[in-house]
Amino acid sequence: MKVDILEREGRNFFYAYSRRQGRRLRRSREDRFEKDLPLFLLPRFGEGDEGGVLSREKIWGGGVLGCRTVLEIGFGSGEQMVKRLQADEKLMILGCEFYRNGIASCVLCMEDGGEGLRDRLRIFPEDVRRLLPYVGEGVFDEISILFPDPWPKKRHHKRRLVNGLFVKELGRVLSLRGEVRLASDHEGVMEWMESVWESEGWCRRDNGGHLGCDFPEDWVETRYQRKGAREGRKSYFACYGRDGV
């Protein structure tokens, strides 16, 4: 089994502190969710499976040629993924999320008007760190981490998803000219993410600069971003690519 990332980090690498389940879903929603979720799951991969490493074709199937491939980490209820797929038919998204109620909202939202989008959305309903070791090199053109859990207290900083090791692993699965998109409504978290990417030698691609808010043209507001704005918080954005590319 490929557990590099786990072994290097130590025993608690996969321990996630964020909640995985909120209120119980109503019976009818639960039934629809259980029925529809398999439509979005990845094919079998990993140890003992002859398919082995996940390639673009293995994730999305044959229609991926000429498309922009996106990994969205912690998609929440996934409205932004659905809107992006509706706006751009050349987009393919693999979303990772372990909050069951969020995954259910996304899957059920695809029922209403998501028919034509199904082949372009895949969901990994688990911790993204369990997926990464099985993904081939350069599979994604974009990796988005939007409004990650902030863990603002200093003693909780070690719970933050982003660290040097994680950034190295993302670099492996990002295509040569690919970009990483980061957003947060927490100044400290944004500075933390900027400093990790910069100390790993990545180059800033957007024009916003330190704590900038130069959101890209195809940006779709997320649920957390709206919540932050309602509560008077500003949102920051950063985009990184490889040095010299």
Ligand SMILES: C[S@@+](CC[C@H](N)C(=O)[O-])C[C@H]1O[C@@H](n2cnc3c(N)ncnc32)[C@H](O)[C@@H]1O
């Ligand atoms: C603050 S929410 C933001 C949700 C969404 N991106 C938005 O902006 O509305 C952060 C999300 O990341 C998810 N998350 C945290 N760690 C994760 C991990 N290791 N793998 C996948 N999802 C994760 C949480 O379950 C949570 O739903």
